[in-house]
Amino acid sequence: MSNNTAPTHMPAGTAPATERRRVHARLRHLLGSLVAGLVLVGAPVAASASYADREETRSFIAEVAERHAFDPAELERALAQARHEPAVIRLITPPTRKGVRSWRDYRARFLDDIRIDGGMAFWYQYAGELERAATEFGVPAEVIVAIIGVETIYGRNTGNFETLSALATLAFDYPPRADLFRRELEALFLLAREQGRDPASYSGSFAGALGYPQFLPSSVRAYAVDFDGNGRIDFDNDPIDAIGSVANYLRVHGWQPGEPVAERARLAPDTDGAPLIAAGIEPRLDPAHLSQRGVTTLDGRPAAAVATLVDLETPGEDTEYWLGYRNFYVITRYNRSSFYAMSVFELAEALRLRRVVDGIRAERR
Ligand SMILES: [Ca+2]
Secondary structure: OOOOOOOOOOOOOOOOOHHHHHHHHHHHHHHHHHHHHHHOOOOOHHHOOOHHHOHHHHHHHHHHHHHHOOOHHHHHHHHHHOOOOHHHHHHHOOOOOOOOOOHHHHHHHHOOHHHHHHHHHHHHHOHHHHHHHHHHHOOOHHHHHHHHHHHHOOOOOOOOEEHHHHHHHHHHHOHHHHHHHHHHHHHHHHHHHHHOOOHHHOEEOOOOOEOOOOEOHHHHHHHOOOOOOOOOOOOOOOHHHHHHHHHHHHHHOOOOOOOOOEEEEEEOOOOOOHHHHOOOOOOOEOHHHHHHOOEEEOOOOOOOOOEEEEEEOOOOOOOEEEEEOHHHHHHHOOOOOHHHHHHHHHHHHHHHHHHHHHHHHHHHO
16 A cells, blocks of 8 residues: 555455454454453553444444444444554554665565466466456556555455444544544445444455455446346455456546556656656646657657656666556556555556467467
8 A cells, every 4th residue: 555645445454264264253352352341450441341332333333333234233233343453553653763664675575476477377377357357447467466465465464453443543532534434434344234244254454455356345336237147246265356446446446447557767868757757647648749849659659648757766766767557557546556556557468468478389289
């Protein structure tokens, strides 16, 4: 996740398989309750055992119940199960000393053998569904695979946090993002009602992102599709629903079928890239204007379309410049960071090339 903007979801850390994850989450819940009970005396308000008793929680419950015709007692019962998660606050809080951003380090986390080999395995396993998604939504299979790979290593790392507790913690004990996370907590209650599930039964990232594609609850409600047609959306166990949902998310956010994502840019000597970069992540610079300012493709052609100038910095090395087109911008709607979108694009390209090579080898046999 980038720190500068609201995440839709974020790549999770290392985690075991789904079932083990659930057991772990349950154990942690029990342990957490025990610990909370032991330290309750003298604990700060934020660490109170139940969110249902808090003043601002009561007004939240009243509002949400009113807006969506919930029984307030039902929301109270749900929130009584949520507990403060100090780790969530620790993970969401930006470091006090601004770290040095390094494209090389960031890239190395996602362009590795685990994600490339895993991506090929995932692609072969779900080739039919990926092709169907590409046809239906216009988003190439490799881009869908790459997003699921960057997010969760193809479902291996979907996160160990109980979503209800994580979102309650962020909604009520993290003022900088309280609005966003109260909306997500509200969306979780709606999602649980729609899916006939207990709101406490969801688990995922520390920031409330769910399943293979790491959608926040509001994104699940808005963009998820039942792509295997079994009548329900299941992000924990169903990569096929994730495939369709990622493709639908990108399509709704403006994916242009057949159009380029990004290409390397060349800056003529003495070009001042700063004002072009400052124009923002949304592509607004037309090719002629860019050429005039000294920005072209590597072989000196003008940009292929209206673009944004992307700078990928690594301390002590030359900055990489890229032309980001509309589809690059669409990937940043998934996670608002140039580093993120470029990692997805590069992983997608690596997978696509590997697939081409596999195809040639198969023909020769
Ligand atoms: Ca389904």
